[in-house]
Amino acid sequence: MKYRVLSLLFLALWVLISASSGVPTEKEVIGIVKSMENLESNLSLPPLDRSELLSFAKKYRKGYGKFSHVVVVDRGMVQFNSKYQSVDYYEYAVLITSDAGVSEFSELKLGYDLNRSYGEIVFARVLKPDGTVREVDLSNVRESNPVSEQQMNIFYRGEVLKTLSLGAVEVGDVVWYAIRYYVYDPPYPFYDTLWYFDSSVPVRVSEFSLKVPEEEVLHWKVVNDEEGKVEFKKVGSLYSWRAESLSPIPDEPHAPPPIHYRRMLLASTVDWRGFSRLEYQLTEPSMKTDEAIKKEVERLVEGKENDWDKILAIFYYNAQKVRYLGVSHGEKEGFAPHPVTLTFHNQYGVCKDKAALLVAMLREAGFEAYNVLTTYDDDSDPDVAVDVFNHQIAALRWKGEWVYLDATDSLTKNPQPFYADGCPVLIATEEGEDLHWTPIRDPRSNGLRVSFKGRVEPDGKLKGTITFYADGGYHDAIFRYAFFYRRPEDRRKFVEQIVSALLKGGRVISYTFSPERPENLWEPVRLTINVEKDDYLLHLGELYGYKPVLAHIPSFWTMRSFFSAFALKRREIPLALTCTTEVDVDEEVQLPQGLEVFQIPPDRTFNSDSLVYKFLYSGEDSGFKMRTQVIFRKKELSPDEYAEARSGVKEISVKERQVVLLRRRGK
């Protein structure tokens, strides 16, 4: 499916530092792409039979209203040459089956980066149910800014988004169009691609062909095709894959990377080791250090007691002292880092620059470090080297293991941020490396401990102290971010908001946050809040209710995203969580002499492979204790694991609303 290829173009990484004077004009680019060697500039596919499209549309017009559309034909053909320039032709015909489809297909959008490629709409037409055809006037194409690229267009300075309104489209119409892309400056000296056969709607035909130069060896693989729907054919140098009558794949939130569940083709002319070597050759020329860097490294490691502290000192320097920039230098940023001496001098850079300086400084301190390509929102395959990367970090060989360090995160206590677990990494070495994955860490490494110690006074006022404690990982980072980016004068407001959510109408008497400077990553995070609330008990007729202050902590603030991920009754594809995590809560409350515990909620424990929780209460004459614990043990849950964990999550939602019932002593 073309969208994937499109996004790959945008994600396509960079070749060399080639800061040019500006984005070429469309006319200049057209001149270049039309004269690329050994490529058919008007590449296309044999025409589709209109009557066949219409007869399909007639057959499927009814009964598919729950989908926005049905894909009648999704086909693509790509030809590339020995310079890995390519011409891509994609043709798409969809039957609109509901109003949702009308809004989805009223406009055709086409995005590309003029610095590397050019895109054109070959034709767009609307087939009406009565057989008439409306050709859409291509002169109505408008250019606009791409969505969601604000300050993120580091590498795509020449990005263009063309939009064409298809005019009025109705349910029952077939929208049929073709587009062509020309890639004249590929990111790396190899060709790779992905093709998605299935979709979230039914697909009648999906086919992809690749014209491969004679001298090239193509590595390819179709994944998630257990039913064997995809047929492969090779005629001469033309490789073709085709699948028919594909059922829709579930379109579920919190989905893992598509390669984990979608039927797709991966193809590449390089293997991972070759890719790793190419990346090494690309990055290594920028790694030469100078005296100033050497001196800084000496200063940083001086007095550090052990090697790990030296590594952390160098890492924290790169993460915090060297500023991360949201824009690149020059019009056409490459994937190669700028010389580390320049980054060191400027004290800023983007991910690749910061990673390279970190690697260089670690090497200077005597460690074995490398540049690494990665992505935090996608995955790849160990057998076929398809470039899915959009980020650069550093790797360190440490005690026989790979340790990963992301210098773009200035507030991560652990050099591998919490969101970087289980992600694909390609370490750039001289000999070449296979694809690896970052380790998925223990829930406790993303842990949070919360406690409340308090007392109810005779007048019903509650007074006590809430403490949050985290040492590295998910919660640690979130608290640091919350304090770091707030002006000192706004931090109290933030603390009051936390209290307001836990203790409606509660007052913050005082609070302390340590470390004093949130960016001090050598110390764990501790937020201590002294609170009070008048008339805290619930008046329930003859009884009183005490709602534990920390009752909602398991699903509070930092944990909300974990709980909202369990909305669906069942899943057909795995659930991807941000990370593993563990939250431990303790509440201890003293009662005044006139009150006693009447009844406490029953204890409850739940234990599965992916979720553990405990709600434990104990009551005494003078007060009571509540202890809760929630552990999300896995980052990715299979549908079966999801179903099991969901029953636990539901219980937590119920249990956390419980109150401790009190009564007047002697009643």
Next chain:
Amino acid sequence: MKTIGKVTFLFLCLLALVSSSYGKVLNSRIDVVGTENGFDVVVEREVVINSPAGKEVLGDLKVVYWKARESVDVLEAWTETPSGKVVKVGEEEINDVIYGPYTDAAGVYGEVRMLVVSFPSVEIGAKLHYKYVHHFSSPSTYTVVLSDKIPQERLKVCFKGKKGALKVTWLNASPKYDGEGCVVLTPPVIEDETEAPPTYFVYPVLQVSDFSFSPGSTKAPPPGEEVRSLAKRFSAPAEAVTWIEKHVHTVKWEFFRQDFRFSSPDEVLRRGFGSPADVAYLVYSVLKCMGKDVSLAVGYHPLRFPDDYPVESDGSVWNVFALRCGDDWFLLREGRTQYPYSYGPPFKGYDLEGRRVEVSFKTDSLVAEIKGGRGKYEYVERGTGDFDARIRGFGDLPRKDWEKFLSGAVKSVFGEGDLVRYELRNIEDPQKPAELRFTVKTDLTDEYESVEVLHVPFNSRFFGELPYLPSFERKEPMLLEPVELKYVVRMRGTGRTLYVPEPFKAEVGCVRLGMERDGRDLVYYYKVDGCLLTPEEVKKLKKELDFFKKDEHFLLLFKMRKEVFVYE
């Protein structure tokens, strides 16, 4: 003397606290210079960095401009390190990038760019100095909120050149000009509080414009034969509106045309798509050709702009269209007619004859009812305005995703329960109120040794619509838009009730809230007419809301008599 010393010391401490935030503007100057074909705005500033966060937040200068009419040149930019070394910003550190808003209205900003100046050697204690000129070609408007999130000691604004041709408007400030046409201000720091009104309600605003906006009938081409012929096909306005909605695609990438003219309605009809303005004008034209008594007004949402905001010269705010048919006014948002038979927020603007139009629409309202049974309950929601639109919004999703969406809502908004059944009524019929009803299976009771607690479900749905009032004392007023919420809890039972919450009511500013009993129904309500609440009123409202939200209202306590407790 000692006391004065103490006060001074405290004052200095306070200053130190303020200046210990991100940074501080040491010098700031804006020169507005009239030119032959428009005007220039020259901005010069010196900023000192005070914290690591300040380094990240203030380390880049970003100037957004509209390429079609504007350009920006950096005249000078450098970093002065704490040791006094001056590091100039190099050419490669000035980057002109795409400004991509992250909404699907991005196309509107097709020619909006952002100039990013990345300062080198930024560290705590460093001073960043910059001066740039922002060129505006006529007709243009420059609007700037003069306050910042960091303190500014002194801001000087001067006007030069063809001043007579420029319309200068000040908001929330009455500065005095000196003999050289300059004013000096010390704008207050932006407080950055939640639910604050837009900054231009509170902080000093300068607006410079070299034209005046007026829709004017001369800028609206008359309908031609095609529109007249189309109009003959309809007998009722609703038919015409529905037909146009179905046959003319509203695009978001063509804004109200920059010369503030409507496209020819025939042309829009012919090509099958148009901007929100053009589609609104087509609806108007067709209705007019049908002989209906209609007006089209172009305007804005007054609660989002203060009364004295100089909108007449700010084309960017003219993005709401109101249509009068007979005695009724309807809002056309983005050309979509999902509200025409409903209501919306208030509207101010001008009709095509240049007459001022002010319309007070009915407030948005939501009525939610729950009818519970043991282990499951039914929830019904219907409303007008935004609530109606929210329910109709299901129509934009493929039906296969409706259940998924609702399940998500049940979980994230209501926190508990499984969706068992759901039904959406009238979402494609604009003449009837849309309605959402669904049944949720959940466990509403917590069992104790001899008591059971029954929880009123879905209170978070209701509370989710209430304003969020953190406990800190506000310095800024708070904007409350009109809304009316009613939440009916229908519980029937014969079990011995130990506790049911007592009715109450409260009124603060334009807000009325409370709970009434209607038989055995509990009726919670919250009504706002739309206003700005003073910080004092906010404090009072918070107290009332805290009581309103107290958990005892959402626990009903019964004795353990399951066999006789029956819901209807």
